[in-house]
Amino acid sequence: MQTQTKTMTKNEITLLLLGESGVGKSTFINAFVNYMTYETMAEAKDQPHCLIPVSFTVSDEETYELKTIKLCPHEDPNENTTDSTRSATQTSRCYRFTDGNITLNIIDTPGIADTEGIERDNKNMENLLNFISNYREIKAICVLLKPTEARIGALFKYCLLQLFNHLNKSAADNILFLFTNTRSTRYSPGDTGHALKSLLNTLKNKPPNVDIPCNKSNTFCFDNESFRYLAATVPPNDLVFSDDLTQEYIRSWNQSVEECARLLQYIVSLTPYNVMDTISLNNAKQNIQLLIEPLVDISKNIAENIIDCERQMSVIKKFKGDIQELNTIVGVPFKSLKPKLLDNPCTAM
Ligand SMILES: Nc1nc2c(ncn2[C@@H]2O[C@H](COP(=O)(O)OP(=O)(O)OP(=O)(O)O)[C@@H](O)[C@H]2O)c(=O)[nH]1
Ligand SMILES: [Mg+2]
Secondary structure (H helix, E strand, O other): OOOOOEOOOOOEEEEEEEEEOOOOHHHHHHHHHHHHHOOOHHHHHHOOOOOOOEEEEEEOOOOOOEEEEEEOOOOOOOEOOOOOOOOOEOOOEEEEEEEOOEEEEEEEOOOEOOOOOHHHHHHHHHHHHHHHOOEOEEOEEEEEEOOOOOOOOHHHHHHHHHHHHHOOHHHHHHEEEEEOOOHHHOOOOHHHHHHHHHHHHHHHHOOOOOOOOOOHHHEEEOOOHHHHHHHHHOOOOOOOOOHHHHHHHHHHHHHHHHHHHHHHHHHHHOOOEEHHHHHHHHHHHHHHHHHHHHHHHHHHHHHHHHHHHHHHHHHHHHOOOOHHHHHHHOOOOOOOOOOOOOOOOOOOO
């Protein structure tokens, strides 16, 4: 159990980002801090913020030849920037950013449906719950989605169910839906919107029976391609894009800056989710699990003692001799369990 929780100042906001691997969580963090700092893409071009190392490929507009773009503020083993076919973020990490009187703690997480399989997903979920237990409260749990997932993957569904199983139901009001890559759907949730509503209905009508709202006020659409543009055009990458494409990126930037302002306004209005609720619930669940075995042993022991007592009673009832003789053949049976203290605490594997 974590004994220390991160202390927070009044204008500190903690956001948790969740979503399938490759949906754009880490890119969103990089883009978001730029949207908060610069109003226009032209202003950002001189010195874009980059909190998380970036690596992606773009194809030449004329020749379709691929060029690898890298922007690494520092080497970071937490981000795989060498193989784009593998999940990038390895473990949960908090990125801190201050703008004016607001300090954001944005928790980036390894993607759900990790390229390394379900076991890795389960481990990631365990680590995530452990990681967020360091925070007293979280303002928003942001689920990132692409707008083109008409069928939200079964694995993603399973992981969401797992997560909501662990969270207290009061977290429902702090869940937001952030869509990335939305230029192609004119900055709307696209086909995913429908699939998402049906998944939320399942969560509402079947256990864990959580009613998560999903409407315009908690749904936000971005296209963070403008951050990719910034990364590609600054040294040492120095790529040049056609005017047409540049105009598209400017449109994406402007749309995303507007959504960023709406998102911040919404987040500020939320009552924070008390992570302690989750922890105490998880601890209670864990304690119940740990108590099952000793409780079974105790019940078994009581039952055996009762059977022994009944056997002795029937001997006494049938006995015809005197009390001295009786004393030699019966006695009150009593078996007790001895708890054994271990030298070290032992965690369940
Ligand atoms: N066009 C476009 N590309 C995006 C957008 N968001 C992310 N990408 C690209 O999508 C790829 C994956 O983005 P990441 O930010 O690494 O995704 P992630 O969710 O952090 O992935 P994991 O760390 O593996 O969970 C990268 O090549 C990004 O440049 C977006 O809004 N528009
Ligand atoms: Mg990532």
